[in-house]
Amino acid sequence: MRDTIKILSVVLLLVALLLVVPRSGSFVVLLATRAMCFAILAMSVDLLLGFTGLPSLGQAAYFGVGAYLTAILATRYHIGLGWDFWLVVAAGMLVGAALAALFGLFALRATGVYFLMITLALGQCVWGLAYRWNSLTGGDNGINVGSRPNFGLDLTDETTLFFLVFGFFATSLAALYVLARSPFGRSLEGIRERELRMQILGYNTWLHKYLAFVIAGAFGGLSGVLWAHINGHVSPETVVLTTSVDALLMVVLGGAGTLVGGAIGAGIVFALREYLSTLVPWWQYVLGGVYVLTILYLPTGLMGIPAQIRQFRVADGKGGRSGKVKPLASAPS
Amino acid sequence: MGTQFWVVQAFNGISYGALLFLVGSGLSLIFGVMRIVNLSHGAYFLWGGYIALSVIGATGSWALSLPVAALAVAAIGVAMERLFLRSDGFARLRTALIAVGLGVLGALALAARWGDVTGGSWAGLVMLAAACAAIAYVLLDRIPVLAVETDVLRQVLLTVGFAFLFQQAALDIWGGNNMDINPPHEMTASIVVGGLYFPLYRVFMIGMAIVIGALLWLVMEKTRMGAAVRATVDDAQMARGVGIDTNRVSMFIFALGAFLAALGGVIGGAFLGIYPGLDFEILPLAFAVVIIGGMGSLGGAAIGALAVGLADNFGKALFPEVSYFTLYAPMVLILAVKPTGLFGRE
Numbered sequence: 001m002r003d004t005i006k007i008l009s010v011v012l013l014l015v016a017l018l019l020v021v022p023r024s025g026s027f028v029v030l031l032a033t034r035a036m037c038f039a040i041l042a043m044s045v046d047l048l049l050g051f052t053g054l055p056s057l058g059q060a061a062y063f064g065v066g067a068y069l070t071a072i073l074a075t076r077y078h079i080g081l082g083w084d085f086w087l088v089v090a091a092g093m094l095v096g097a098a099l100a101a102l103f104g105l106f107a108l109r110a111t112g113v114y115f116l117m118i119t120l121a122l123g124q125c126v127w128g129l130a131y132r133w134n135s136l137t138g139g140d141n142g143i144n145v146g147s148r149p150n151f152g153l154d155l156t157d158e159t160t161l162f163f164l165v166f167g168f169f170a171t172s173l174a175a176l177y178v179l180a181r182s183p184f185g186r187s188l189e190g191i192r193e194r195e196l197r198m199q200i201l202g203y204n205t206w207l208h209k210y211l212a213f214v215i216a217g218a219f220g221g222l223s224g225v226l227w228a229h230i231n232g233h234v235s236p237e238t239v240v241l242t243t244s245v246d247a248l249l250m251v252v253l254g255g256a257g258t259l260v261g262g263a264i265g266a267g268i269v270f271a272l273r274e275y276l277s278t279l280v281p282w283w284q285y286v287l288g289g290v291y292v293l294t295i296l297y298l299p300t301g302l303m304g305i306p307a308q309i310r311q312f313r314v315a316d317g318k319g320g321r322s323g324k325v326k327p328l329a330s331a332p333s
Numbered sequence: 334m335g336t337q338f339w340v341v342q343a344f345n346g347i348s349y350g351a352l353l354f355l356v357g358s359g360l361s362l363i364f365g366v367m368r369i370v371n372l373s374h375g376a377y378f379l380w381g382g383y384i385a386l387s388v389i390g391a392t393g394s395w396a397l398s399l400p401v402a403a404l405a406v407a408a409i410g411v412a413m414e415r416l417f418l419r420s421d422g423f424a425r426l427r428t429a430l431i432a433v434g435l436g437v438l439g440a441l442a443l444a445a446r447w448g449d450v451t452g453g454s455w456a457g458l459v460m461l462a463a464a465c466a467a468i469a470y471v472l473l474d475r476i477p478v479l480a481v482e483t484d485v486l487r488q489v490l491l492t493v494g495f496a497f498l499f500q501q502a503a504l505d506i507w508g509g510n511n512m513d514i515n516p517p518h519e520m521t522a523s524i525v526v527g528g529l530y531f532p533l534y535r536v537f538m539i540g541m542a543i544v545i546g547a548l549l550w551l552v553m554e555k556t557r558m559g560a561a562v563r564a565t566v567d568d569a570q571m572a573r574g575v576g577i578d579t580n581r582v583s584m585f586i587f588a589l590g591a592f593l594a595a596l597g598g599v600i601g602g603a604f605l606g607i608y609p610g611l612d613f614e615i616l617p618l619a620f621a622v623v624i625i626g627g628m629g630s631l632g633g634a635a636i637g638a639l640a641v642g643l644a645d646n647f648g649k650a651l652f653p654e655v656s657y658f659t660l661y662a663p664m665v666l667i668l669a670v671k672p673t674g675l676f677g678r679e
Contacts (some may be wrong), residue, residue: 037398055486106669113370113485114672117624121664124617128657241613245372251491280445284501285438290429291494292417295487299479300444311476 007177010260014170022159025250027274033162035270036169037226042250042262043176049248050257051180053074057116058103058123059247062217064130064239065099066092066224071143071234072136085149089225096221097214099126109207123244131236142235145228165226166260169263172219179215189213189257220240231294245316251295254299264302334554340529342646350642351542355597356615357622357641358549359590365566365629366579366586369418370485372492375616376499380617381406381595382602382611383467383507385514395517403595410591413495418481418488418587419580428473436466500612505515514602538600545593546635553631562586566629581669594619618645621664626676633676 021032021252041063048054069092073079080088102124110118130137137143142275148155155161190198191205198205237243250269254261272290276283294301300308360374384405385398392398416427440462464651481487516534523530553559564572565582573579598607605611618641625636648656667675 049486055489057489099524106665109669110672113368114668116370116485116489117620118665118668118672120617121624121661121668125658125665128661129655132656132658133654241617243488248486249490249493252486255647276442280442282438282441282505284497284504285434288494288497288501289434291439291490293496295481295491296417296431296478297473297476299484299487301384321614 003279010173014166015198018163018166022162026158029158029162031040031270032267032272033158033165033230035267036263037223037230038247038270039169039266040172040206040219040223041247042254042266043172043259044216044223045247045261046251046256046262047180047188047212047216047219050255050259050261051185051188051192052209054209054213055116055248056119057241057244057248058105058107058121058126058214059216059220060239060241060243061103061123061126062096062100062220063224063227063243063247064126066221067228067231067234067238068130068137068143068224069095069221070225070228071145074145074228075143075209077239081147081149083151085151085155092221093218094221096224097218100217100220101210101212103217104210108123108209108213120241120244123239124243126238127236127241127280130239132324138235140236142233142237145232145234148232153278161230165230168222168226172222173259173263174286176219180259181239184208184211243259249291249294251301253290253301255303258301258303261301261303268302337529337649342650343643344531344535346643346646347639348538348642349646351539352436352597352601352639352640353618353622353641354542354546354635355593355600356619357626358546358631359593360619361626361628361630361634362562362566362586363590364623366525366562366569366582367418368485368488370492371491371590372616373413373496373499374495374590374619375612375614376503377406377410377591377594377597378601378615378619379503379607379612380409380499381598382514382607383598384595385599385602386507386512386607389514395515398514399596399599402599403592406595406598407588407592409590414584414587417491417495419583424478425474427478428470432466432470432473433462435469436462436464439465439469443516443661467586476590478606496616500609504609505609508575511606511608512602513606514599516603534603541600542638545596546631549631617661621660625667627673630676636676 017032021028041059045056045059048056048059069081070088073088073091085108103119107115107118107122131140133139148161150156153164155164164256180188187198187203187208190203192200192207195205198208210248224238227238231238247268250265252260252265253268254263254265263306269287269290272286273283276286296310356374356378359377360371363369363371363374381402384402385395388398388401389395399530416430426443435613440458443461443465444458460475481491516537519536524531524533524536525531551559553562559575561572561579561582562585563581564575564577569579572582601615621641622634622637625640626633626635640663644660644663648659652659
C-alpha cells in the first residue's frame with residue numbers, strides 16, 4: 001500500500017514536470033534536460049552505492065565512452081543523425097556495459113576505501129585516453145558534435161529534445177525501480193547489508209555485484225549518449241574526476257538507495273549551478289557548501305529527512321541527541 | 334634517441350618525482366594514520382603556491398615564501414581537521430563557522446538578486462549577513478551532526494566540498510590568470526655535464542626532496558612522535574590502548590601533510606605555473622604515488638613518486654597518445670592485486 005502511494009506520487013511529479021517545464025521558457029527547458037540526463041547517471045551510481053554498497057568514484061568513465069562514441073560516430077561516419085540514433089543509443093549502452101564488464105573484473109577485487117581508489121584510477125585511465133589520444137578524441141579541444149539527430153522528431157528543437165530525454169529518464173527510472181524490487185535487487189541489498197551471510201546462504205555475491213556494475217555501466221553509457229547531443233560538445237572535461245564526484249554527491253544529497261533521490265539531487269545541483277552562475281560569479285561556494293552541509297547534516301539525504309526527524313524526536317524524548325545512522329560505505333577494518 | 338635522450342628524460346622524470354614525493358608523502362601519511370581519503374590535498378598544493386606568490390609580491394623574498402606558505406597551509410589543514418573531520422570538540426565553533434559562511438553567502442545572494450534590500454551600503458550588507466548567520470546558527474544547532482570518521486564516503490565528499498571552497502576562494506583572492514613563481518636568479522642557471530644541460534632548479538628540487546625525505550625518516554624512526562605515528566598506522570586501537578594520544582597524532586600528521594603539500598606547491602609552482610584547476614590535476618597524480626607505494630609508508634611514497642615521475646615523463650616522450658593511460662593502468666593493476674600498495678602494511 002505504501003509502495004503504491006510512493007509510486008503514485010513519483011508518477012504525479014513526473015507528469016507535473018512534463019506539464020510545467022515546456023511552458024516555462026527555454027532556460028528552464030534546457031536546465032531540466034541537462035538535469036534529467038545527469039539524473040540517469042546519478043541513478044546508475046545509486047544502483048551501485050545505494051543498493052549494492054559500492055561507492056564508485058569513476059562513473060564518469062561510462063558516461064564518457066557513451067558521449068565520445070556518439071560524437072565520433074556522428075562526426076566521422078555520420079551515423080546516429082537519423083533514425084539510426086536509436087542504434088547509437090543501443091551501442092552506447094553496450095559500450096558502457098562492455099567497459100564496465102572489463103573494469104568490474106579489476107574493481108570488484110577491492111572493497112571499501114580501496115574500491116573508491118580503484119574506480120578513481122579506472123576513471124582516470126579513460127580520462128587520460130580522452131585527453132591524450134588526439135587522433136581519436138581530438139585531445140584537449142574535444143569534438144564538436146554538430147547537428148542533432150532528426151528522425152521525424154527534430155531534436156534541434158529544445159522542447160522536442162526535452163521530451164525525448166524525459167522519455168529516457170522516466171524509462172530508466174522505471175527499469176531501475178523494477179530491477180531494484182526484483183529478487184535480484186533484493187539480493188543486492190542483502191549483499192550491501194551483510195555479504196558474508198549472503199555467501200553462506202549460497203548466493204554468488206561476486207556475480208551479483210558484477211552484474212550490478214555492468215548494468216550501472218550501461219545506464220552511464222546511455223546518459224553519455226544523451227549528453228553528447230544535449231551539450232553538443234564532448235571534451236576531456238566530460239570525463240574528468242569531478243563529474244564522477246558530482247554524480248556521487250547528487251545521490252548522497254537526494255538519498256542513497258531511493259533512485260528518485262539521485263534524480264532530485266541532480267535537479268538541485270543543476271538548478272543551483274545554472275541559476276546561480278548567471279547571477280553571481282562565486283556560485284562554486286554554494287556547491288562546496290552543499291557538499292559540506294549534506295555530509296554533516298543530511299547523512300541520509302533529502303529523502304531521509306522524514307526518518308531523520310522521527311529518529312531525532314525519539315532521541316530527543318530520551319534526552320539524547322545522538323541519532324545513529326548506518327554509514328554509506330563502511331570504513332576499512 | 335641516443336643515450337642523451339634517456340639521460341635527460343630520466344633526469345626530468347626524477348625531478349618531477351621529487352615534487353610528487355612532497356605531495357604524495359603527506360597524503361600517504363594522512364591516509365595511513367587517519368584512514369581519511371583527503372581530496373582537498375590538491376588544494377593545499379595550489380594554496381601553497383598562491384600564498385608564496387603573495388609573500389614574494391610583498392617582500393620580494395623567495396626563500397621566505399617557502400616556510401610562510403607551508404606554515405599557513407598547515408594551519409588551514411589543522412583547522413579543517415579539528416573542526417570538520419573530527420566529531421569530538423569544537424562543535425559550537427564549527428556550527429558558528431558554517432552559520433557565518435551561510436550568512437555571508439545568503440546576504441550576497443539576496444543583494445545580487447534584489448539589490449535594494451541592503452540599501453546598497455556595506456553596513457546594510459553586514460547587518461543582513463549577521464541576521465542570516467544568526468538564523469542559520471539557531472537552525473543548525475538543532476540538528477545533530479553525525480560523526481564522519483566511520484564513513485569513508487562521507488569523508489571523501491566532505492573533503493571534495495572543501496576542495497571546491499578552496500578553489501573558489503583562490504579564484505576570488507588571486508584571480509584566474511596563469512602565474513609563475515620565479516625562483517632566485519642564481520637558480521635559473523644550468524649545470525653542464527658531458528655536454529648535457531641540467532637546470533639547477535631541478536637539481537635543487539631533487540636535493541630538497543632528499544633532504545625532506547631524510548628528515549621525515551629521522552622523525553618517524555628516531556623520535557617519540559614518529560614511533561607514535563607508526564604505531565597508529567599499524568593499529569590505531571592498540572595504540573590508544575597503550576596510551577598513545579592518537580587524536581594528537583592525527584592532528585600532527587594532518588599539519589605535516591598540508592605543510593608538505595604546500596611546500597610542493599611553492600617549489601612546483603616555478604616550473605608547472607600556478608593556475609586554477611592545478612589542484613585537481615595534481616591530486617590524481619598524488620593518489621597514484623600513494624597507491625603504487627602503499628598508503629602510510631614513507632619509503633613506499635618515495636618509490637611511488639619516482640615511478641610516477643618516470644612513467645609520466647617517458648610516457649609523454651615515448652607514447653604521447655596513451656601517456657596518462659600508462660600512468661593509471663599500473664595503479665589499477667596494483668590495486669587489484671595488492672590493494673595496500675607495493676610497500677603498504679596489511
